[in-house]
Amino acid sequence: MAKKEINKEKKTKNFGKELKSELKKVSWPTFKQLINNTTAVITIVLIVSAIVFVLDVCFESLNDFGIGKLKALVSSNAEEQIQNNVEDEKAETPENADNQDGENTNPDEVAENGEQNTNTEINSETENVQE
Secondary structure, three states: OHHHHHHHHHHHHHHHHHHHHHHHHOOOOOHHHHHHHHHHHHHHHHHHHHHHHHHHHHHHHHHHHHHHHHHHHHHHHHHHHHHHHHHHHHHHOOOHHHOOOOOOOOHHHHHHHOOOOOHHHHHHHHHHHHO
16 A cells, blocks of 8 residues: 555656646747737627627517518408408308298207208208309
């Protein structure tokens, strides 16, 4: 065990000596070089961040404009479809005044009266509406 502890101490001392000798070989920048390099890095970072900010604002405004247009388009299409559906429903449901036989053909009123339409009556009504 004593040999292992001695080896660790030697390695630690050798590491410290090697580190010190390597650091002496490093060419350290002068104070002026340090200031110039630091200023260049900070300037480039600020310029790039300004460019990214401007692009972000532009894309966000384009996105809002595009989304707004899409919402308007979808809502107008949805309103048109609702209007068309309402008009179609009005055209499909015959009024009691238009009924020549005097029978009640409105499905809601039929259910209330307890009468039942046969499939042939319903089919003939849909054929008349389609024509």
